[in-house]
Amino acid sequence: MKHRIARATAVTAVAALALTACSAPAADTDAGDDGAPKGEVTLWMYPVIRDEAASKDFWEAAEADYEKEFPDVDLTIELQTFDKRDEQISAALAANSGPDIVLITPDQAATYLNVGGLLPVDDAIEDERDAFFPATLEAATFEDELYGVPLFQNVFTTAYNKTVFDDAGLELPTTWDEIRDAAPVLADSGIAAMDYLGTPEQTLNLSFYPFLWQAGGTVFSDDGTEIAFDSKEGVEALEFLVDLQKEGGLPADAATQSVGIEGSPLxxxxxxxxxxxxxxELAQMRAALGEENVVVGPPLEGETQATYGNPGLLSLTSINKSENRAAASSVLTFLTSKDFQTDLNAAAGNFPSRTDVEIAGPEADRAAYEAALKVANPGEPNPAARQVMAVLAPYIQSALRGDLSAKDALEKAAEEAQAVLDRS
Structure with a gap:
């Protein structure tokens, strides 16, 4: 999908002036006599590698390796925290002072592009576009231009407590119909066929939206201007969950169940x-249930097969000056190359955004996650994506509690969410 977004018609005067001033085309002064890029580039990197010391060492080495290859570029990688990331980046864009490149998510890309805060980066992967998983590029494509190069992916797939199915004499279900069939059999033994994390703390990308996509539905219309989750497909997805709840196929507290594995029904x-x-989470499940009892499978399938996979995007901000444009582009190319992604994914435990980078881990897990990468949906980037989630989540809870029908819940949510979308 080539995302379209409605451009903001008004921003603060300071931001408007700043962003307009720094979005001019690249000048021809950003290369040395030998054609190599030159200049200064600042990158804001967030905690991709969880261990703070290991992260510091890794990114210091990345700086050194890059500057060895491009000695005329001064690269500074500043390690940030996730705390108040949106506010931090927004303030930098408004002040026209801060990073040339920033690590963001697709919905953040939509938001910052909406106020003129990002620049296209197609040139950075011009020769290697075919090496990336298509969905990772689609997630950062707006109006047919790329506004972020995928550095890595987080991807999610199905995990089973194999023991409960073995004990019931059931095969591991991979489709909605198979789950429907298994649910009453397992419920007779006090087992819920499937987990569902209904707490508002959980992003809908990891709760309701995968089922919406598996039903063939979407959150927004193709042009991003209309709410679409109240479609026939959306109702089918929510009814699937509600029906499971009624049959004991979901935990009793699914509408409010928290995110953590420790202490959970799972x-x-x-x-x-x-x-x-x-x-x-696999590691936590195996610690709780036993290594041999946890099996990983492909994403579930309704009308289609889908899961959530969130690429981390290296995006070029409008702060980047034209004299440093070629240098910034070379940083994007270097950090998303096959060799660098191989090193990063080994250090961070994430998944590659490139098809030519091997996925780490046990062979069975690797095969399942490779299948998941091929059908991963990066979410539906929209400036109002997070506000729409906040509107929809309580209505999903109402349907699971039996307070509203699936159809009524989605229609009421869509009315409120459309108002939010119109304002944004």
Missing amino acids: AAGTVGIRPTTQPS
């Missing part, structure tokens, strides 16, 4: 399927 062995699982 860890207690009373749930069969976790539909969106990342590798770090």
Whole structure:
């Protein structure tokens, strides 16, 4: 999907002037006599590598390796924290002072592009576009231009407590119909067929939206101007969950269930399927249930197969000056190359955004996550994406509690969400 976004018609005067002033085309003064890029580039990097000391060492080495290859460029990688990231980046854009490149998510890209805060980066991967998973590029493509180069992916797939299915004499279900069939059999033994994390703390990208996509639905219309989750497909997705709840196929507290695995019904062995699982959660599941009892499978399938996979995007901000444009482009190319992604994914435990980088981990897990990467949906980038989630989540809870029908819940949510979208 080539995303379209409605451009903001008004921003603060300071931001408007700043962003307009720094979005001019690149000048021809950003290369040395030998054609090599030159200049200064600042990158804001966030905690991709969880261990703080290891992160510091890794990115210092990255700086050194890059500058060895491009000695006329002074690269500074500043390590930031996730705390108040949106506010930090927005303030930098408004002040026209801060990073040339920043690590962001697709929905953030939509937001910052909406106020003129990003510049296109197609040139950075001009010769290697085909090496990237298409969905990772689509996530950062707006109005047919690329506004972020995918550095890595977080991807989620299905994990099973194999024991509960073996004990019930059932095969591991991979489709909605198979889950429907398994649910009453497992419920007779006090087992919920599938987990669902209904707490508002959980992003809908990891709770309701994968089922919406599996039904063939979307959150927004193709042009991003209309709410679409109240479609026939959306109702089918929510009814699937509501029907499971009624049959004991979801935990009793699914509408409010928290995110953590420790202390959850899943860890207690009373749930069969976790539909969106990342590798770090696999380790927790195996610690709780036993290594041999946890199996990883491909994403679930309704009308289609889909899961959530969120690329981390290196985006070029409007702060970048034209004299440093070629240098910034070379940084983007270097940090998203095959060799660098191989090193980063080994250090961070994420997944590559490139098809030519091998996925690490046990062979069975690797095969399942490779399948997931091929059908990963990066979410639906829109400046109002997070506000729309905040409107929709309580209505999903109402349907799961039986307070509203699936259709009524989505229609009421869509009316409120459309007002939010119109304002944005």
